[in-house]
Amino acid sequence: MSLPSTTEIIEDLEFFDDWEDRYKYIIDLGKSLPAMDDELKTELRLVKGCQSSVWIEPGEAGDRMTFIVDSDAIIVRGLLALVMAAYDNKTAADINAFDIDAYFSELDLERHLSPTRGNGLKSIVARIQAMAKAAL
Amino acid sequence: MSFDVTAIRKEFPILERKIDGKPLIYLDNAATTQKPQCVIDAIVDYYTQCNANVHRGAHQLADEATRRFENARDIIAQFLNAKARHEVIWTSGTTESINIVAHGLTKLLKAGDEVVVTAMEHHANLVTWQQACLQAGASLHIAPISDLGELDLDAFDALLNENTKMVAFPHVSNALGSVNPIKRLTQKAKEVGAWVLVDGAQGAAHGDIDVQDIGCDFYAFSAHKIYGPMGVGILWGREEVLADWPVWQTGGEMISRVSYSESSWNVLPYRLEAGTPNVGDAIAMGAAIKWYSELDQAAVQAHEKALMMSATEQAMAFDGLRIIGNAHHKVGAISFVMDSGHPADIGFLLDRQGIAIRTGDHCAQPLMDRFQVPGTARASFAVYNTLEEVDALFEALRKVKTMLA
Structure with missing residues (x-):
């Protein structure tokens, strides 16, 4: 299935007022994120967090950058889906122009993106941004 | 001397804290314990x-x-x-x-x-x-x-x-x-x-x-x-x-x-x-x-043993949960994994319920490899923890399991 857009995600999350529903939504997003083939989950694609692992494989479709991402933790997969809504199948210029910090603060999920959480997400975002910059 | 956990808790100001409106249940004592007022x-x-x-x-x-x-x-x-x-x-x-x-x-x-x-x-x-x-x-x-x-x-x-x-x-x-x-x-x-x-x-x-x-x-x-x-x-x-x-x-x-x-x-x-x-x-x-x-050491040890026993019994009875480390002589900590989610998922969802545990490899990567797990969730106890907090942990874990299902 295709993931919702960033605008849809922000609207969806605003709709829930208790934490359980918000998390269930993120867990469901995590479940709907296409899995990476196990043979792709090599050291080369690994972004190691101390609590969970994240893998990333970049690709391209015409002038758009594509990414296959995965994590061993379902909530991190959900958070990755939020990142993919912003970055996957976008041009390098789109990725560069997108204000990811504002997006996350609108999602009100900063706590899970703090580097101390060791979930690898910050590194993934940094890596995608670096790839987009290099592709400009 | 006797042992009064309620009195001991009063010596630790941080235990009054709320996490997102819920009372803090601090079960990450193997990472660091909280400090009594006399130390502060x-x-x-x-x-x-x-x-x-x-x-x-x-x-x-x-x-x-x-x-x-x-x-x-x-x-x-x-x-x-x-x-x-x-x-x-x-x-x-x-x-x-x-x-x-x-x-x-x-x-x-x-x-x-x-x-x-x-x-x-x-x-x-x-x-x-x-x-x-x-x-x-x-x-x-x-x-x-x-x-x-x-x-x-x-x-x-x-x-x-x-x-x-x-x-x-x-x-x-x-x-x-x-x-x-x-x-x-x-x-x-x-x-x-x-x-x-x-x-x-x-x-x-x-x-x-x-x-x-x-x-x-x-x-x-x-x-x-x-x-x-x-x-x-x-x-x-x-x-x-x-x-x-x-x-x-x-x-x-x-x-x-x-x-x-x-x-x-x-x-x-x-x-x-x-x-x-x-x-x-x-x-x-x-x-x-x-x-x-100056605490009554025998009473402290008996209290911590009771916490460990309760946690172990509840963990063993918990469907879909596996204890990592079943040594006959254990103190202070219980490590586990769950079928329904990664340790990091367990940690996230317990945190949202005010429960602090440790998840990850515990700075012991070869040991995690030995047990073929990516890491564990670990609840660890101190003198100020209560049996009610142990019960709350497992109540919260049931919610975690439902949410991840």
Whole structure:
């Protein structure tokens, strides 16, 4: 299935007022994120967090950058889906122009993106941004 | 003396905290314990009343600071039943304590020598020895553990021989909670003439320690895991061994006489305490150990055992949950994995319910590999935890399971 857009995600999350529903939504997003083939989950694609692992494989479709991402933790997969809504199948210029910090603060999920959480997400975002910059 | 957990909780101001409106349930005590008011007061009092550099000032504040600092050393010596107060060295914590010993060992090892550690080490008691061996051309040997998470005693014994120079093992495993038979292990290592270091990071807060009775050469632990402040800890060493142990850092208090061509070292304990020590925190560590020692130890141990038993029983009855580490003798911590989610998922969803646990590899990656898990969720207990909090953990885990399903 295709993931919702960033605008849809922000609207969806605003709709829930208790934490359980918000998390269930993120867990469901995590479940709907296409899995990476196990043979792709090599050291080369690994972004190691101390609590969970994240893998990333970049690709391209015409002038758009594509990414296959995965994590061993379902909530991190959900958070990755939020990142993919912003970055996957976008041009390098789109990725560069997108204000990811504002997006996350609108999602009100900063706590899970703090580097101390060791979930690898910050590194993934940094890596995608670096790839987009290099592709400009 | 009796034991009143409600009264003890009142001594820990942080336990009043709410997390997203829910009362904090702090079950990450193996990472660091919370601090009683008397320890916080000791820090504040030191900085408001008598901050001065120790051992050198010709004024009253320096005298008072020195007296409090050295008095704290006496408290630690008594806590460990050390033969002499100068066997107690202030460090920044367990990791530095082990590094001091490993650094010295590097100079004493030669090619062909052997060092033995166990498969349940956290990195501080593994990488230190690994690096010492690499530098000296010595070899590192790992004593295996069983599926229960207990040290394989026969295999441990078989690793010991006349080439074994150092044997290091944890008092208690941080990731599994297994308690090692440290006295027996020490005896065996001593039979081949090896030095013995006990990593007490997780052991110090969970039972009586008598270094003379254990018979080891070194015992290392941190203040912050036994109700004291962060950034200070202890290396205890047997006087005969420590007196000649190669110094590690140079400068400050550790020097006796200096010329431009050579220097001579101060006596114990100062020869291993380079630079200005962490005086305020050392004094607060003294306050923490004094506070802890004055509790009814039998009652404390009975209380912590009750917490562990309740947690273990509830974990065993929990469908889809598997305990990692089922040693017969465990204290302080229960590690587990769940079918429904990764340890990080469990941690996220417990946190949202006000419950603090640790998830991940517990700085013990080879041990996680041994059990073929990416990490575990670990609930660890202290004197102020209650049976109600254990029940709340499992209630919250049921919610986690439902949410991840």
